Amino acid sequence: MDFEEYLRLxxxxxxxxxxxxxxxxxxKENADEDGNRVIMPLSALDRLARLNIQYPMLFQIKNPSTERVTHCGVLEFVSDEGFIHMPSWLMAHLGVLENEIVLVRSTSLPKATFIKLQAHTKDFLNVPHPREMLEYNFGKFPCVTAGETIAxxxxxxxxxxxxxxAQPADAVCSLDTDCAVDFAPPLDYVEPPPHVVASKGSDDPPQPARFTGVAARMDGKPVEQQPTPSPAAAVNAVAPGVPKRKVRFGGPSAAGSGVSKSKEEGAGKEQEKQFTGTQYSLNS
Structure with a gap:
């Protein structure tokens, strides 16, 4: 953005x-490093009020030197003039260091309808209450941008x-919306090898046929022919694959007061089965 355009805007x-x-x-005790809310100077609030900016207040942040862009919300307007305080992970994502310049611009984002996430480790599959955990943590993120890594x-x-x-856009508002969340297999997930079971064959070798000619009776009547024994069939070494099972986040399988002991014992076995991702509705 050149200076003339900056003044015009x-x-x-x-x-x-x-x-x-x-x-x-x-x-500050209420400043959460895991979210994406920033702290801006009081003068920003005065200007935003005069411009009748829509709520929630959302902003696009750009690193002018790399053109990298992300989005954020605002927590408070108490920083020193000319400075903006950001979570460390957000600074690293933009590639900016302390005292480097960023361009902040107000924006309006559509409500999120779909988000696809991928955990870094398969330990995430062991979370006992994933839906409740996500709903709580997404409260720290007023908006989400595709390409980010959140904690x-x-x-x-x-x-x-x-x-x-993210849908319906690469950057979406995640507040007060009914959003479907889909999970890709974790980054460290390894597809288990197919389960191969060889069919059990006879231990005795096949006996050669004693007589293969055509039989005849002395009185000329037809002879009932016995079917010629066929050689032993080849062993089929391919067995049906292990059935796939979905991990349902937020379904009845989530831990609760009504979960029986047998379900708890079966949870460990289900974790060993293939992970194919799942989808559910997330109310932020």
């Missing part, structure tokens, strides 16, 4: 250059998820 929308600082420098937590555990796809 000042009267139409919110657009501003800021120097970037880590969110952790403010040492979600469950107790003391931290899981990293790649945002592979």
């Amino acid at each position: 000042q009267s139409q929308t919110f657009v501003q250059y800021y120097r970037c600082l880590p969110l952790s420098l403010l040492k 979600v937590t469950e107790g003391e555990r931290r899981y990293y998820l790649d945002v592979l796809e």
Whole structure:
């Protein structure tokens, strides 16, 4: 963006250059490093109010030197003038360092209808309440952009998820929306080898036929022919594959007070079966 365009946009929308600082420098208890909300100066709020910006307030952040773009929400307007405080992971995603310049522009994003995620490790499959965990963690992300890697937590555990796809646009608003979430197999997931079972054949070798000619009776009547024994069939070494089973996030299989002991014992066995991804509705 050249300087003339920058000045022209000042009267139409919110657009501003800021120097970037880590969110952790403010040492605020309500500032979450795992989300994508930033802290801006008070002057930004005054300008946004005059421009009648739609709520929730969402912003496009660009690294001018690399043209890399992502999106974020805002937590507070308490930073020093000319500075914006961002989560460290968001700075790393944009490729900006402390005190480097970013371009912030207000934007409006469509409501998310579909998001496809991919966990970095298959440990994510062991989360006991994945739907509740995602609904809680997505509350930290007012918007989601395809190509990002976000962090979600469950107790003391931290899981990293790649945002592979978002609909109806590459950047979507994830607040107050009924969104379907699909999961690709984890990055470290290895397809198990096919289960091969050889059919059991006879231990005795086949006996050669004693007589293969045509039989005849002395009185000329027809003789009932016995069927010639066929040689032993080849052993079929291909067995049906292991049945695929879906891991349903948010379904009845999620841990709860009504889960029987037999279901709990079967959960471990189901984890050994193939993971083919699943889809469910996520209410943020």
